Amino acid sequence: MSIEIEIDMPNQNVEIGNRTRMNGTHVGEIEEHQTEELDLNVAVAKVKIDVLSRIWRRNQSLLYKSKLGCFSQSILHVVASHDNVADVLGILDHDSELAEVLDSRSWSPFHVAAVKGHMNVLEKLLPHSLCVARVNTDHGDTILHLCVKHDSLNALKFIIKNIKDSEFANRKDAEGNTILHVAVMLGYTECVRHLLNKKIVDLSSRNANGNTALDIAHNNNKRVDGGVPEIEKLLKDAGALRTKHLKQGQWLIEKRDALMVVASLIATMAFQAAVSPPGGVWQENSETHRAGEAVMAFDYPDSYPYFLRSNTIGFVGSLSTILLLMTGLPFRKKIMMWILVVIMWGTISAMAVTYAIAITVVTPIKCRGPLVKTIVVGVAMWGCVMTLLLIGHSLVLLCKRFHPHRNFFRDLF
Missing domain, CATH: 1.20.5 (Single alpha-helices involved in coiled-coils or other helix-helix interfaces)
Structure with missing residues (x-):
């Protein structure tokens, strides 16, 4: 004999009018939410910004569905890409942290707007994107590289003006190219002119192939009939150098440093020889000499003048070299460096003569x-x-x- 007992389960489906409640949630609400998500994805896929705008404004919880589209972009990425300033402001007011969301390429909404050249959107996103704007993409590009590669000059100017950081402006991509390298490579004359006028790019920076920006401009002129002579002229007027000249400049700097050390050492030696000549000085006064006078001047009256002359030449030559090196003359020119080298040859020769006289004086007959x-x-x-x-x-x-x-x-x- 079986007994049927009807039990009222709290999670049992209960019919309430035309609506069904399951576990405390309206099925109609679930279906509506799923429909909105589907509509949202369709709106993104078909670039229907007006539909997207209506959906997220009606259901702001969808803002947290941050991965949409083929690049897994957020809703803010999409509206920033289409210069929709009203939606950008609305999303930022609701949750400004969405400005720091990166898509699958490591692009933020700020990157997307910069590439598109949407200046109004950039201005709204800037206060919320100062940190994320410095993030390199998956391909190693900075946002400045993206602006140059997509010929978005106004965005480049805006970012450089507001992010005043020379280290950031000279950061390299995966190939070791700075933004100046890329602009020269692509032949963007106006971009090159702006970067040179701002004086924030390193003109001597070399890429992974060891080329400077001037090397690239010079090679472009050789490959293309007529070339881009204006860019090469701009770089030369700004003081840019080719790699071979950089190596020469490095050699001149090393030579200059070596000359400074040698000149300082010779000046010290010459001064010491003058105040402490070979044989020493008299310690007391007498009828023929006074205390402090050189003994050599009395014992070797013929050799002492030659000693003084050669020592003085060495001292003056070394001091002259030090003075010339400190005046900031154009020592990147080889002729100037050779003049200093000749002076040092004469100085060292004079010190050799001084040594010969001094060693003769102190040597027994x-x-x-x-x-x-x-x-x-x-x-x-x-x-x-x-x-x-x-x-x-x-x-x-x-x-x-x-x-x-x-x-x-x-x-x-």
């Missing part, structure tokens, strides 16, 4: 025979070294005159 031979050998070796240097530099100059692209020292050694 019985040992001066071998000393004279040593000095003669030293002078001969010094003369050979100077002659070899002169011949070597002369050959280099001749080689560069007749074979400007040949590395003489590399072939020689």
